[in-house]
Amino acid sequence: MAVQDSRDDKMTISIHAFRRLPQYYNYLKLLRNAGVEQVSAPIIAKKMGLNEVQVRKDLAAVSERGGKPRTGFNVIELLRDIGRYLGYDNIQDAVLVGAGYLGSALLSYKGFEEYGVKIVAAFDNNNECVGSENFSRIIYPVDKLPDLCKRLNVRIGIITVPGESAQEICDLMVKSGIQVIWNFAPVHLLAAKEIFVQNENMAVSLALLSQHLAAHEEGAQ
Amino acid sequence: MAVQDSRDDKMTISIHAFRRLPQYYNYLKLLRNAGVEQVSAPIIAKKMGLNEVQVRKDLAAVSERGGKPRTGFNVIELLRDIGRYLGYDNIQDAVLVGAGYLGSALLSYKGFEEYGVKIVAAFDNNNECVGSENFSRIIYPVDKLPDLCKRLNVRIGIITVPGESAQEICDLMVKSGIQVIWNFAPVHLLAAKEIFVQNENMAVSLALLSQHLAAHEEGAQ
């Protein structure tokens, strides 16, 4: 459950804490843009609906300089520390397979680089889009994937193909040297232990929505 | 941390267990489509990388009929039980605001109904898309939102606008009677306690990818 820190010291934080960091990051960006210079853990906690001790512990794990009694944390510095911890400062190349609607939406999204990821090439076997340009990136046929990944040393693969072909694409990516896979297809991908597969599970989210409505309904009746 | 069950009995499961259910669901669908009739907890556990006791407990929480020693669980029945538990059998209407690339991708996705959600209308203030059709749904100007939501008694709202306008749309949705919000904008939305906000945080996922690469890199050097 622990996330290995990429810095020199060997501090690790829990996966739960890790998932909270981007929340802090987004909020701190808002503060910075509004010109706010200092912020305290209680304020962050209240905004995020978290416990203030938890916030302090999370921040202590990623920021060595820490906060100051009375004044709290410096927004700019904290933002930099969290960004560094999350790898947002270190842009990695990525390839995307499946240039359908979702794939195109991701290709069009300009915010990825802000979070350390840049899509350098897209692939699809659909004849309509092969060879076409999609948001200034050419869509290549899938059989060009291994060569390109090896040549550019790409390590992140994004899968936006239908469920049926996702495992096949996953296998091809692994063969091409991809180490980290971001999967949007609604299947659980099997890969060697050293490959990290991050499933973007829409089904979970949708279930949470339905669940909440159903629970609420019962309470109301 | 517990999720209120929508059925008659008052059984609750942890949010962690709840999030695993769609995984089982997807896997069971594959099995059913392959004609497999029975499956055991150890097999599911191995496939999902989970502990078999955990799987058994999760399944026990949603399926009253349970499994049989030696043979395990009936795939079809289990699928039905999980689907019912997750609300996939009870389709709810939803509205979407923000018909940009991501919004369009969601509009084009035909799988939502399988998971209990149906987008009945989309809204956007961008002149280019207002009044246009996007995947056979007309895009309405945002000021039509309250009336339509109230008229159709829509309770799910999907936000795919930029971060800057997300809170404003959130507020409008709440005023329009929306009870559950699925937020794709990279901001933490503030809403009354009884409104359920599900944040689809891409920043978390991207950070996890970077993190894994960084950790791996250090180990390799």
Added chain:
DNA sequence: TAGATTGTTAATCGATTAACAATC
């Protein structure tokens, strides 16, 4: 100084896992 905030140590809470009897 007084008081808000910090960081840390200890207590609590809850989820996961191990052990085991029951079943077909």
Added chain:
DNA sequence: TAGATTGTTAATCGATTAACAATC
């Protein structure tokens, strides 16, 4: 019967929260 699998009770593990001394 033997053995795989079930469901449950107890032990373990880890995350969250409470309590508190230190600081500016």
